Amino acid sequence: MTYRIEETDGVLTMTINRSEIRNAINHSVMDGFEKFIAAVQDSRAHCAVITGAGGEAFCSGGDLSVFHELKTEEEAFPMLSRMADLLYRIKMLPVPVIAVVNGSAVGGGCEIATACDFRLVKREAKCGFIQGTLAITTGWGGGSYLLETLQHDRAMQMLTSARMYSAEELKGNGWATELYEQDTDITGFLDRFRKIDSNVHRAYKQLAVQRWETNGLKSRVDLEVRHCAKLWALDAHHAAVDRFLNKSR
Numbered sequence: 001m002t003y004r005i006e007e008t009d010g011v012l013t014m015t016i017n018r019s020e021i022r023n024a025i026n027h028s029v030m031d032g033f034e035k036f037i038a039a040v041q042d043s044r045a046h047c048a049v050i051t052g053a054g055g056e057a058f059c060s061g062g063d064l065s066v067f068h069e070l071k072t073e074e075e076a077f078p079m080l081s082r083m084a085d086l087l088y089r090i091k092m093l094p095v096p097v098i099a100v101v102n103g104s105a106v107g108g109g110c111e112i113a114t115a116c117d118f119r120l121v122k123r124e125a126k127c128g129f130i131q132g133t134l135a136i137t138t139g140w141g142g143g144s145y146l147l148e149t150l151q152h153d154r155a156m157q158m159l160t161s162a163r164m165y166s167a168e169e170l171k172g173n174g175w176a177t178e179l180y181e182q183d184t185d186i187t188g189f190l191d192r193f194r195k196i197d198s199n200v201h202r203a204y205k206q207l208a209v210q211r212w213e214t215n216g217l218k219s220r221v222d223l224e225v226r227h228c229a230k231l232w233a234l235d236a237h238h239a240a241v242d243r244f245l246n247k248s249r
């Protein structure tokens with residue numbers, strides 16, 4: 001199975017389960033996100049968690065071994081817009097969503113984590129919006145979420161530098177909520193959530209959702225998807241993806 005969904009003590013967790021390919025996202029994982037969203041909406045959970053299996057990576061973004069077959073704007077758009085829609089629905093979930101970034105988050109992996117309300121980042125993890133090195137922009141809404149989350153210049157720096165950041169840098173620029181060393185530190189964070197009535201969490205989340213629904217976030221995400229789909233079709237992107245795939249062979 002490419003994902004696992006479990007509920008423990010009022011916490012619903014989705015684990016991307018493709019560690020051999022660093023938890024890259026394909027359509028099967030997207031099906032998992034559909035199920036996860038439905039499960040959270042139907043539950044009385046305190047909060048939801050997204051993480052990756054294996055410990056090397058939280059998520060390495062889109063599965064380039066599959067998505068390199070998408071050559072044109074028209075071919076790329078449905079994949080980008082499907083995942084953007086899923087991340088928007090995750091952002092709008094009625095409870096706080098926590099990304100447990102237990103390894104590298106690269107490209108779309110950073111977009112998934114940025115759609116969440118909190119990012120707990122393992123001290124050894126490195127994360128980056130490296131899309132620029134592939135001659136594309138973020139295409140799943142993560143650029144809009146980053147600009148919504150960080151101070152403007154820090155968000156722009158992360159997007160335009162297209163480089164990997166250390167966990168310390170991520171704490172410094174505000175992307176990481178907390179750094180952690182051991183899994184027990186995550187348990188401590190979740191226990192603090194459980195101590196407060198879940199209606200309180202839901203009420204604060206509703207305030208955030210209300211702000212995003214009225215400040216045009218969805219239309220910015222739609223624009224982001226269209227920009228990425230256009231750049232996706234250019235030779236510079238296909239050449240960069242070929243270089244990545246050939247290097248790892």
Ligand SMILES: CC[C@@H](C(=O)O)C(=O)SCCNC(=O)CCNC(=O)[C@H](O)C(C)(C)COP(=O)(O)OP(=O)(O)OC[C@H]1O[C@@H](n2cnc3c(N)ncnc32)[C@H](O)[C@@H]1OP(=O)(O)O
Nearest residue numbers: 021022024060061062063064065104107108138139140248
């Ligand atoms: C499509 C949407 C777009 C967006 O909107 O944001 C994107 O997400 S673009 C994709 C961005 N992702 C990448 O460019 C992939 C980057 N991957 C890496 O930098 C590294 O793999 C890693 C995540 C830092 C992990 O490094 P390491 O632990 O050293 O593992 P390997 O590099 O040896 O990887 C193991 C294995 O997995 C394959 N792999 C990794 N990521 C992907 C991926 N995104 N798509 C396809 N395959 C991936 C890698 O090729 C290795 O394969 P083998 O050599 O066959 O074992």
